[in-house]
Amino acid sequence: MEIRQLVADDASEYLTNRLIALQENPEAFGSSYEEEKNDSIEKYINRFKLSLDSFTFGAFEQSELIGTISLVKETKLKLKHRANIVAVYVKPENRGKGLGNALLLKAIEKAKTINEIEQLYLTVSTKNSAAKKVYKSMGFEICGTEERSLKYKDTYYDADHMVLFL
DSSP: OEEEEOOGGGHHHHHHHHHHHHHHOGGGOSSOHHHHTTOOHHHHHHHHHHOSSEEEEEEEETTEEEEEEEEEEOOSGGGTTEEEEEEEEEOGGGTTSSHHHHHHHHHHHHHHTSTTOOEEEEEEETTOHHHHHHHHHTTOEEEEEEEEEEEETTEEEEEEEEEEEO
């Protein structure tokens, strides 16, 4: 397995995985399939090629993208010491093999190379015990719980907010 930062050539496969993730796990993402299904591939080509504040990493097995994670820096003056972990996804058939840990470790390592970042935040569904176990194993702690954080098709989802101080 190889984990590396995604580049423009990965955009098509990333978009395909992203749309599958949004359909399979709507409770895990702030965005929805309905909102992103018509996004152009150029959105991700440009993000992977041009962004200085967002870093997306992919896990590849035999050249197939099987998991992703993004690290997004805050850009406002008072928030520049923070970054967020978002868009974490591992294909169902690859879960339980340590892939989430490996992706998270890669994002944390990247954050540590950016001098101004002092802490990382993420949000996870309160019912996603597997993901919370991974996050806690890497040192993240719950710093708050938001009831009814997301609403999708008349169902509410609560979320835990977690922080890691670097």
